[in-house]
Amino acid sequence: xxxxxxxxxxxxxxxxxxxxxxxxxxxxxxxxxxxxxxxxxxxxxxxxxxxxxxxxxxxxxxxxxxxxxxxxxxxxxxxxxxxxxxxxxxxxxxxxxxxxxxxxxxxxxxxxxxxxxxxxxxxxxxxxxxxxxxxxxxxxxxxxxxxxxxxxxxxxxxxxxxxxxxxxxxxxxxxx
Amino acid sequence: xxxxxxxxxxxxxxxxxxxxxxxxxxxxxxxxxxxxxxxxxxxxxxxxxxxxxxxxxxxxxxxxxxxxxxxxxxxxxxxxxxxxxxxxxxxxxxxxxxxxxxxxxxxxxxxxxxxxxxxxxxxxxxxxxxxxxxxxxxxxxxxxxxxxxxxxxxxxxxxxxxxxxxxxxxxxxxxx
Ligand SMILES: [Zn+2]
Ligand SMILES: [Zn+2]
Numbered sequence: 001x002x003x004x005x006x007x008x009x010x011x012x013x014x015x016x017x018x019x020x021x022x023x024x025x026x027x028x029x030x031x032x033x034x035x036x037x038x039x040x041x042x043x044x045x046x047x048x049x050x051x052x053x054x055x056x057x058x059x060x061x062x063x064x065x066x067x068x069x070x071x072x073x074x075x076x077x078x079x080x081x082x083x084x085x086x087x088x089x090x091x092x093x094x095x096x097x098x099x100x101x102x103x104x105x106x107x108x109x110x111x112x113x114x115x116x117x118x119x120x121x122x123x124x125x126x127x128x129x130x131x132x133x134x135x136x137x138x139x140x141x142x143x144x145x146x147x148x149x150x151x152x153x154x155x156x157x158x159x160x161x162x163x164x165x166x167x168x169x170x171x172x173x174x175x176x
Numbered sequence: 177x178x179x180x181x182x183x184x185x186x187x188x189x190x191x192x193x194x195x196x197x198x199x200x201x202x203x204x205x206x207x208x209x210x211x212x213x214x215x216x217x218x219x220x221x222x223x224x225x226x227x228x229x230x231x232x233x234x235x236x237x238x239x240x241x242x243x244x245x246x247x248x249x250x251x252x253x254x255x256x257x258x259x260x261x262x263x264x265x266x267x268x269x270x271x272x273x274x275x276x277x278x279x280x281x282x283x284x285x286x287x288x289x290x291x292x293x294x295x296x297x298x299x300x301x302x303x304x305x306x307x308x309x310x311x312x313x314x315x316x317x318x319x320x321x322x323x324x325x326x327x328x329x330x331x332x333x334x335x336x337x338x339x340x341x342x343x344x345x346x347x348x349x350x351x352x
Binding site: 007036071075078102109 | 177183209247252253255256280283345349
C-alpha cells in the first residue's frame with residue numbers, strides 16, 4: 001500500500017497513537033488503513049463414500065486438486081458463499097451443510113471455513129476455474145497433488161473422522 | 177474509497193471483466209481493490225455459573241455491555257486473538273477455549289467468532305476500553321443494555337444450552 005484511499009497522499013507504515021501495531025497511516029488527512037485476515041469458504045461435498053475434488057484451471061496451483069472454495073464476499077453469509085463457490089467451480093449442488101473445519105493460516109492472513117455437505121446428484125462438471133471435477137474415494141485422494149495445505153488438513157481430518165463416523169467441528173492452526 | 181492504493185489515481189466502482197461484482201478499479205494502473213468481511217473474535221468467559229461481561233468505555237455503544245472481543249489482526253490465530261482481547265478488555269485470563277458461535281452479519285460485512293472459555297481466576301478489572309467488568313448469572317444478564325446483536329444472540333444460545341448442559345458449535349445468521 002502506497003497511497004491514501006481517502007485523499008491520495010503518500011501513507012506511512014507506523015504505529016498510531018493508542019494502537020499496538022503498525023498501520024498504513026495518512027499524515028495528510030489522518031486516515032488509518034487497517035488490514036485484516038480474509039476468509040475462504042467452501043465445501044467438502046460427499047456422495048456415498050466419495051468426495052468431490054476440482055482440478056484448478058487457474059493460478060495459483062494450476063493443475064492441482066482442491067475442494068470448491070473461494071473468498072467470502074461482502075454481503076454474503078458463510079453458507080451462501082459455500083453454496084455459490086461449489087456451484088461456480090464444480091457446477092455441483094449441495095445440501096445439508098455442516099460446519100466442519102476452520103483453518104487458521106496466520107502467516108498468509110487467511111482463514112478457511114469448510115462445510116461438510118451432501119452432493120445432491122452427480123450432475124456436476126467443471127466451471128471456468130476448474131479443468132476437471134471428479135469423485136474420489138478416501139483411498140484415491142491425490143495427496144501429493146493437493147493445491148493448499150488447508151485442503152490437505154481438512155481431508156486428513158475427514159479420513160480420520162470417517163473411521164469413527166463422527167465429524168466434530170474443529171479449529172486447526174497451520175504453520176505456527 | 178476514492179483513490180488507488182498503488183498509484184494514487186482516482187478509482188471507479190465497476191464490475192471488472194470476468195468478475196460478477198462491482199469493485200474499486202484503477203483504470204490508470206489496473207489495480208483492483210477487493211473488500212471482504214472482517215472478523216471479530218472473542219470469548220464468553222465462564223466462572224461457576226456466571227458470565228463475565230464488560231461495559232464499554234468507547235464508541236460505538238459506549239456504556240453498553242458486551243463480551244470481550246475485537247478485530248482479528250493479521251498474523252494472529254483465532255485463539256490468540258480471543259485470549260488477547262479478553263486480556264486487553266477485562267484483564268481476565270481464560271483457558272479451555274471451545275469454539276462456540278460464529279455469527280454472520282452480512283449487512284455490515286462482519287463475522288463474530290466466540291469461544292466458550294473458563295475464567296481462571298477472579299483477578300480481572302477494566303482495561304482502557306471498559307468502564308466496568310462484572311460477573312453475571314444468566315438471570316442477571318442485562319438484555320436491554322447489550323451492545324451488539326451478535327452478543328445478545330450468543331448469550332441467548334448460551335442460556336438455552338445451559339439448560340441441556342450441551343454446547344454445540346453453531347453458525348448463526350443475523351439480519352437476513
Ligand atoms: Zn489521506
Ligand atoms: Zn492505480
